């Protein structure tokens with residue numbers, strides 16, 4: 164068995180996201196097991212460690228987990244940082260979108276291989292579609308799948324908070340992408356992504372958009388850059404060609420709505436649901452609203468100490484969720 168010291172070191176290295184130290188401590192534990200005569204355990208640990216080393220060799224630039232701290236100094240207030248655990252299997256996606264995301268993940272995992280052939284993986288992505296259909300969740304998923312931190316820039320805040328110096332702040336963000344590999348999400352991209360010639364244009368926004376396009380084009384970091392927008396028709400054409408891929412999001416189809424419900428209510432009994440009735444109520448709802456309606460039904464069940472959720476209750480939650488949406492704000 165490992166010593167208390169070794170266990171502590173193992174946990175510390177995990178907290179520090181220091182995979183080299185983690186493996187070195189694991190090797191010490193294997194050696195300790197061998198010395199104590201526990202050869203079977205030593206052998207098994209050695210195999211696991213060898214496998215981890217082998218993986219590190221295949222994907223050297225990806226094997227080091229990026230240490231994450233809330234941005235400080237120049238970067239504080241520009242974005243928020245998190246380490247999402249979301250996976251692709253958590254998302255309900257149509258086949259096309261799923262394939263496109265899988266492709267981003269595969270290409271990024273093979274960064275070094277592609278680079279050695281003069282090819283660059285897709286890493287500048289524009290996500291467009293209605294609110295609540297998974298754009299931000301996609302950014303979390305890519306971060307979760309690729310073991311990268313997610314750094315979210317709220318454009319709206321950036322522009323209002325740093326009026327007059329937004330372009331300079333953008334430069335700071337693009338510089339940070341080179342220092343800290345991560346998924347950088349520019350949320351509420353509509354705030355600057357509007358037609359450069361549209362009537363809403365004000366000088367500041369035009370300058371910021373132009374700077375963004377230049378920085379995006381020049382960027383040769385290893386970070387993933389995502390811009391998310393609800394307003395496809397308002398986006399400037401110049402934007403589309405600066406991205407490696409544009410991903411379109413839309414409301415869930417009825418089978419997708421069913422999948423969302425089944426996923427969210429997997430801890431409850433929903434075997435007797437009349438899907439026709441329920442899905443009629445879920446028609447034209449966003450992913451987010453379907454999920455929230457499920458959570459409402461789940462809360463009612465928990466408070467009533469029930470494990471089962473029936474058609475009537477689920478339908479009621481869905482209808483109520485639609486009404487909340489339609490209320491004038």
Ligand SMILES: Nc1ncnc2c1ncn2[C@@H]1O[C@H](COP(=O)(O)OP(=O)(O)OP(=O)(O)O)[C@@H](O)[C@H]1O
Pocket residue numbers: 253254255256293294295296297298299300301391392393423450451452454
């Ligand atoms: N494709 C999806 N699969 C599973 N759950 C989803 C999906 N899309 C959205 N959700 C649920 O809805 C929530 C909100 O979605 P998300 O924040 O990604 O929407 P969005 O497209 O970024 O909206 P907005 O444009 O308002 O920022 C998610 O946290 C998740 O619970």
Ligand SMILES: [Mg+2]
Pocket residue numbers: 298299300350391
């Ligand atoms: Mg969002």
